[in-house]
Amino acid sequence: MTLWIVSLTGVLLIVGALRFLWKERHERILLSFFATRVDGSSAAFLRVLLGLLAAWQCGAVWLNLRRYWGADGMIPWDMVEKDQFIWLSPFSWAPKSTAVLNAHAIVFTFATVCVLLGFRARIFTLVLAYVHMSLQFRNPYILNSGDRLFMIVAALAAFTPLSRKLSIDAWLARRKPGKPLGDLSSVWGQRILGLQISYVYLNSAVAKLGNKRWQEGMALRDVLASPVFAEWPTYIDSRAIIYFLTYSTLAFELSFPVLVWFKKFRPFMLLAGIGFHMGIDIMMVIPIFSYAMLAAYPVFLTDGETRWLFDKLLLRKRKSAQPSAAPDPEPRRKKRRKKSTERNARRVPRPDS
């Protein structure tokens, strides 16, 4: 009770302070970040990647269904039944039931197909998250960070307009023009996911900064020499290489959460991220995590950037030139050059003056 009163007083004080400090300008800045309207291109890209990731997870679920989650599997039910929140899992209703076990796999598969094809994707991405959560409760001993991240991304993706493009829902809506696709079309869901992904990097960097090996720049030597985690365990003797790998990891993880929000740095950050995760995937035996991170990258792209990317990848030329569709660097450079020439012309005094 006391905690509730203290919390409520705190909230009221914060609200009061915000009301005092609040300016319309602040609200507009926040709105431009969280509430800009989107057409769903980036969300569709996210949906496809998330669907592919779910398909991979789905395969792993079917291949290991009985041994990981079954009543006769590796972990007996009485090891997990005392979990405070086990009631959230359908396994708690019938722990020994094979039907419940199979239902998990079937629902997960169906939800994966629906997300991939864009049929009620926002509902089915929540279903994916729920089934995954239930499986996590049944066997928490097999989980890694990638599993947790997949579930969080799947749950938060429900707040993005996943089905507005490249989907069965969009196709159905086109066939029935009177039927709208829903009014959730702000960038808010993408921002929440973006903040989540940024925090993963930041949290990881902060944890590393507290360790002596990372401070000394030698941490990657231990990691790459680990026969458990490295694909080809090697003690790298070159300090220059180790310093570079260690400090560039820290630099990337610290800079990504900040710079990715700026259009100017975004492509470099995303490319660095792709390189970083692919490097991890090739060099190390760490499943799921890198792909879960990469699958969430479309949330950082504007719809225009996503369309531009697909045009480039598919070697497609847009019929109608849309200003936002394809950021053409050339005219901009020309414009900048023109502006700078004008500025210089104003600055430099004429010889005859």
Add this chain to the structure above:
Amino acid sequence: MAQEAGEPGGEEEAPKLFRELDFKRRMVRAALIAFTIYHVVAMLAGGATKDVKRTFAYVFGGYDEGLRMTNSWGMFGKPPTSTHVTIEGELMDGSKVVLSTTRASDRTAFERLRDVRIRKIQGKLTDGGDRTRWGLHYLDHFCRWSRARGKELKSVKAVNQIHATFDDAGQQKRKPSTQTLISKSCQPPLKGRAPNQFIMPSQPKVEDEGEL
């Protein structure tokens, strides 16, 4: 920082201020703001130290441990100390067989795909608590699994494959060795006899690793 002008609705459909909204939309926006603040604070608390997590457990416990919507992401924050663990069985004729390994290079492409999580669970057998709690049941799974495939096992054991480590000067710090963590007979015990099994007692952990 924000979406550029010219994006769909960028300039022409600028989002309305809170006071310009009707009652229903105000409520929706208030709910979204509340969720955003809740998730961000829960995310920060979930990634913080155990003491901070404990302080906020009353508010975020269900969101964290129940819905599993937060996590700590300190991957490789501490140098990795994990070792490989193999499950080895002895057939009735006395020959040895490796039933499961965490070493990815020893697996086929299909096994690598299927056993993507085996490292996590099998590696936990090096932890005394987990070993005592479910180690025997884990080994029993391999007894049953082999029997179902027509290969009766005499016994099964989990072996810790301790690898060599070197310091920064290249000097060996630890020699490679093996250590039986837990073993179990796959045959029913004789009447009046205790089951033939061994569980290595837990040892103090040197350092907790913050790895994946």
